[in-house]
Amino acid sequence: MTRPTIHDVARVAGVSLSTVDRVLNDREGVRDKTRSRVLDAIGDLGFERNLAAANLSRGRRYRLCFILPDGQNSFMRALEQDVAEEAAAALRDFTVIETRKVPAFDAGALADLLRSLDPEAVDGVALVATDATVVRIAVRELRARGIAVVTLVSDLPGSEKQGFVGIDNVQAGRTAGSLLGRFCRGRAGRIAMVCGSMLVRDHAERRLGFEQVLRTEFPEQSLIAPIEGLDDKDRVRNQLAEKLAADPGIVGVYSMGAGNRGVAEALAALQPERHVSVVVHELTRYSREALLDGSFDAVLHQNSRSEVQGAIQLLRNLLDGQNPPPQVEPIRVEIYMRDNLP
Amino acid sequence: MTRPTIHDVARVAGVSLSTVDRVLNDREGVRDKTRSRVLDAIGDLGFERNLAAANLSRGRRYRLCFILPDGQNSFMRALEQDVAEEAAAALRDFTVIETRKVPAFDAGALADLLRSLDPEAVDGVALVATDATVVRIAVRELRARGIAVVTLVSDLPGSEKQGFVGIDNVQAGRTAGSLLGRFCRGRAGRIAMVCGSMLVRDHAERRLGFEQVLRTEFPEQSLIAPIEGLDDKDRVRNQLAEKLAADPGIVGVYSMGAGNRGVAEALAALQPERHVSVVVHELTRYSREALLDGSFDAVLHQNSRSEVQGAIQLLRNLLDGQNPPPQVEPIRVEIYMRDNLP
DNA sequence: CAGGATTTGATAGACGTCTATCAAAATTCG
C-alpha cells in the first residue's frame, strides 16, 4: 500500500543506503555483482524513486529556453503569450522559462542564438525551427553540450532534436481537402488556394495534403495555383477578389495560413447569392468572427497552449532521464465550425 | 530567483516558524493581528507553499473513487480502460484510484453506492451521473461528509458537485447539424436520426442542438423522428435499413451515440450509387473503420482520456484547497474525418 | 496585581532523497 523507499531496497538487496544511492545516481565504485543485486531488488520491489523528494533534496530546477520567431504573425504572438502564461504556472514546479525571439525565417540568426546558449544557464531548449543546415548543426552542438532540445510547431527533420511537439501538416492539409470537397459536393468548379509563402515548410506540406485528397477523391473540382499572401492582408484581399470576380465558377477557398482577414474581406464583397465554401487555418479573432457570421465554414487549428505544455513536459521528462519517457499526447488537428467554438 | 520559504515569511513577519505554520494550516490560537501580519508577509513575498515538500512531510495521499456504469456501452468500457491506465500513472503522484461499477441507468444503485463511501477511506469521487433526485441527495451527503465530488461525462445540474468534466452535448449536436447540413447542401431531402434512448440526458441534448441548427440553417432538409437503438446493433440496422429502403429521399444520417455498427451495416447494404452523408458520435473501432472506408463522413468525439485526466486533476486541486483552483482545460467536441484520425 | 487563560516561541523529529566524509571491510597485487 505504501511505496517502497530506498531503505526497502537496501534491506532487500542486503546492502547499505550508500550503495543503493551510488547505484541509483550512477556513481562509480560499485562492483558489478553488487550493482545487479541492487537492481534486482529495485525490480522485485517495483521501486520508483520519489521525484518530488529527490528534487527537493537537490534543489533541482529546470531552466528552459523557448525560442520563437519575431514579427507580426498572429499565431506566433499567441504562442508567445501562451509561453508567458505557462511560464508563470511552471514556476510552481521549479521550472524557469526564458523566452527569446529571433527574426523570422533567418536561419543564421537562429543558429547564432543556439550557439550562444550556455549549459551553465540553460538545461533545455524548445525552438520553432527554421529548416536549414546551419540550424541542424547548431542543434547538434547544443546536444553535445548536454542541453536537451525539442522542436515546436515547425519541425527540423534529420536533426538531433529529441522530440517534436506540433501537428502533422500534411494531415492537416488532407483534412482541409476532405472537408472542403464535401462542402462543395454537387457544385463542380474551381477551388482557390491562399498561402503565406511556398517557402514556408508547413504551408508547403498543407498544400501537398490538400491536393492529394482533392485530386483523388473530388476530381470534379479543379485547383487554381495558390495566391502567395506574404502575411499582407491587402495583397490577399485584392488578389483573391480579382480571381473571384474573374471566375464565377470558383466554389471553394482554402487558406493555409496567415491572411484570414484578407480572405474575409474579399468574400464580404461578393454578391450575397453567390455561395463559396471556405476552410482556413488557425483560430484567431478574425477567423472566429468569420465563422460566426457564416463567411467561413470551418477553421483548422492547432492548440498552441497544448503545444507549449507538451514541450515543457517533454523537456522535463528528458531532463529527468525517465526511462522510457512517458509519452506526451500528440497534438491534434482540431476542426472548428461555428457551433463547436471554444 | 529562489522561491521564498516559510522561514522567509517568519522573518519578514517578525514571528516564529510555529506561528507561520499555524496560520498556513488554519490552526487556532493565533490573534487576528498576528495572523494578518503573517498574511501580509506572504503577500509581499509572493510566497507559495511548496506542495511537494508539504505532501512529503505529511505523507499525503489522494484516495479517489471513480464510479462508472456497468454494461456493454463501448464508450464506457473505453473510459474504464482509461481510468485503469491513468490510475497506474497517478500512483507516482501518491494518488490511489479505485474504480466502482454500478448498473447503468439505475439511480437507486448509484445513490446507494455513494452513501456507502466512507470518508476514512476516500477523499474524492468522480461519477458518471444518472440524472435523478436520489443521486442529488446522495451527492449532498457526500459533500457533508467532507468528500470532494465531481461529475464526469454526464453532468448532474442542480447538485452540489464541485465541477463537471465532459463536453457540452447541445454544442455537440449543433456541430453535427452544422456539418451534416453542409455535407448535404444542394441535395434537399430527409435526414434520419439514431439515438440510444431519449431517456438518456446526453442524447436528448444532442438532438436538441442538432435540430436547432437544421431547422434554422438548413430548412431545405426535413427530419425524421429518431430511431431508438437501445444499444442493440441489430435493432439499429434493421430499423435504419427499413427507413432507407422506404424513402429514397433520405440524404443524411445522424447517430447520436451507441449503435455505430448497426448504422454501418445498414449503409453497406445500399446500392453503391446512392449517396448518404453520415455523422456519428464516438470514435471506436467500428466508426473508425467506417470513416476509413468512406461510409461515414465525420465522427464527433470526446477524448475520454483527457476527461479522466481532467477529473483527477480537478479532484486533486479541490483537495489541495488551491485558491482559486487552477482551471482545468475544458473538454472539446472533437471532429474526426478520415484524414485527421489520431 | 495575582492568577489563569491565551498566544507565541523554541526545539526535535519526521517525510524520502541527496551529498559528503570518514572509517571499515574486502579485494587485488607484488
Added chain:
DNA sequence: CGAATTTTGATAGACGTCTATCAAATCCTG
C-alpha cells in the same frame, strides 16, 4: 603475507514543510 587499492558502510546534515510538545511571554479578568 602485507600493503595498496577498491569497494562498502555508517553517519550527519540538507531540502521545505508538518506535527507535537513544552516553556515562555503576553493577555485578560476580577
